[in-house]
Structure formats: C-alpha cells, structure tokens
Amino acid sequence: EAQVTQNPRYLITVTGKKLTVTCSQNMNHEYMSWYRQDPGLGLRQIYYSMNVEVTDKGDVPEGYKVSRKEKRNFPLILESPSPNQTSLYFCASSSNYPTSGRPYEQYFGPGTRLTVT
Amino acid sequence: AQKITQTQPGMFVQEKEAVTLDCTYDTSDPSYGLFWYKQPSSGEMIFLIYQGSYDQQNATEGRYSLNFQKARKSANLVISASQLGDSAMYFCAMREGHLVAGGTSYGKLTFGQGTILTVHP
Numbered sequence: 570e571a572q573v574t575q576n577p578r579y580l581i582t583v584t585g586k587k588l589t590v591t592c593s594q595n596m597n598h599e600y601m602s603w604y605r606q607d608p609g610l611g612l613r614q615i616y617y618s619m620n621v622e623v624t625d626k627g628d629v630p631e632g633y634k635v636s637r638k639e640k641r642n643f644p645l646i647l648e649s650p651s652p653n654q655t656s657l658y659f660c661a662s663s664s665n666y667p668t669s670g671r672p673y674e675q676y677f678g679p680g681t682r683l684t685v686t
Numbered sequence: 687a688q689k690i691t692q693t694q695p696g697m698f699v700q701e702k703e704a705v706t707l708d709c710t711y712d713t714s715d716p717s718y719g720l721f722w723y724k725q726p727s728s729g730e731m732i733f734l735i736y737q738g739s740y741d742q743q744n745a746t747e748g749r750y751s752l753n754f755q756k757a758r759k760s761a762n763l764v765i766s767a768s769q770l771g772d773s774a775m776y777f778c779a780m781r782e783g784h785l786v787a788g789g790t791s792y793g794k795l796t797f798g799q800g801t802i803l804t805v806h807p
Contacts, residue, residue: 659731673718677731
C-alpha cells in the first residue's frame with residue numbers, strides 16, 4: 570500500500586531535549602516536505618526536499634533541521650525544542666514527474682502531535 | 687500577501703442540505719493545482735477534490751464538487767446532501783507549477799486558514 574508514515578504519532582517532551590520525528594514514503598517520490606499546523610494559521614511549510622541531498626527552507630524553518638540521505642526518508646530534527654514548537658506536524662511527499670491525473674498532489678502522513686512543556 | 691483565503695472560520699448546515707465553503711486564491715502562475723482537504727478531529731488530512739488550472743470542467747468527486755471560477759480566482763467547495771460525518775475542518779490549498787527545462791517544477795502547497803463545518807441533525 571502506497572503510504573507516508575510518521576513516527577511517533579504523539580510526543581510530549583520538555584524544553585531543550587533533542588528529538589527527531591521520522592518520515593518515510595514507499596512511493597519513490599523525489600519531493601518531500603514538512604508542515605506544521607497551528608490554529609487559525611492553516612498548514613505552513615517548514616522545510617522541503619526536491620531530491621536526495623537537496624533541502625531548502627520553507628516559510629517557518631527556525632528551530633528545525635532536516636536531512637535527506639535516502640530517497641524514502643526525511644526526518645525532522647528539533648535540536649532544542651521550545652514550547653512554541655508545540656504543534657501538529659505533517660510530512661508529505663510527491664513525484665517530480667507525476668503520471669497521474671492529479672499532477673500537483675502531495676500525499677500526507679498521519680501527523681505527529683508534539684507537545685513541548 | 688495571503689495566497690489562499692478562506693473567509694469563513696465556521697459554517698453550520700442542516701443534515702441533508704448542501705453547503706458551500708469559500709476559497710479565493712492569488713497567483714500569477716498560469717499552471718497550478720487547487721485542492722480541498724478534510725481534517726476530522728482525529729487529525730489526518732484527507733484529500734477530497736482536485737482542480738487543475740487548465741481543466742475546462744469543474745471537478746466532481748461523489749458528493750463534492752468544486753466551483754472553479756478562474757477569472758475571479760475562486761475555488762469554492764460544494765458539499766451536497768450533508769451528513770453528520772462531514773463535520774470537520776476543511777482546508778483549501780494551492781500548489782503552483784513553474785515550467786523549467788524538461789518539465790514542470792512544483793512548488794509548495796499553500797493552505798488557507800481552514801473552515802470548521804458543523805452538520806446539525
């Protein structure tokens with residue numbers, strides 16, 4: 570089954586304790602992206618990757634790091650989490666060379682609810 | 687400037703009635719895709735419907751239809767025969783495409799603020 574998986578799904582942590590949220594896709598997609606969702610703001614892009622070893626900042630990159638060493642994985646790293654990073658996080662992927670009828674579609678993971686106290 | 691605007695923070699509809707959720711967008715790119723997603727209380731993002739900028743016909747997917755008015759830059763979602771299970775947050779989103787050598791480079795997905803739909807029995 571084609572899917573994007575994220576782990577963990579729920580995480581409560583304390584300020585300053587480094588954490589990593591993993592994201593993996595099995596669709597051989599080149600493009601991967603991280604979003605955060607906050608009330609009244611919709612989803613905003615944190616970082617994205619056009620392909621392996623190619624990453625770039627989105628709209629709200631401060632406090633986050635990413636890496637793309639393999640095509641299928643795109644982990645999100647919070648080196649020193651702070652309470653303002655409490656949010657719902659989504660990973661998404663898409664093909665740079667789509668063949669389906671919805672060429673712009675991104676496929677979303679189930680989300681990770683992060684609480685930083 | 688907001689690229690996607692959803693002006694209705696909350697909407698109420700009676701079960702079995704139709705409801706329209708508004709969305710306007712702003713882009714200077716001729717190539718783009720418009721999406722609607724449903725987010726139930728469990729949090730996952732569920733794809734509902736897609737409209738390409740060059741599509742001549744309005745998109746339909748079961749009870750969902752997209753009222754695409756390109757000149758007005760609006761992409762309203764119409765849900766017919768509302769059901770209690772339609773109660774959720776709904777997001778409008780746009781993804782722009784830029785022609786590059788060899789094809790199209792797809793940009794980020796830009797979301798509106800969302801509309802909470804409540805269906806009353």
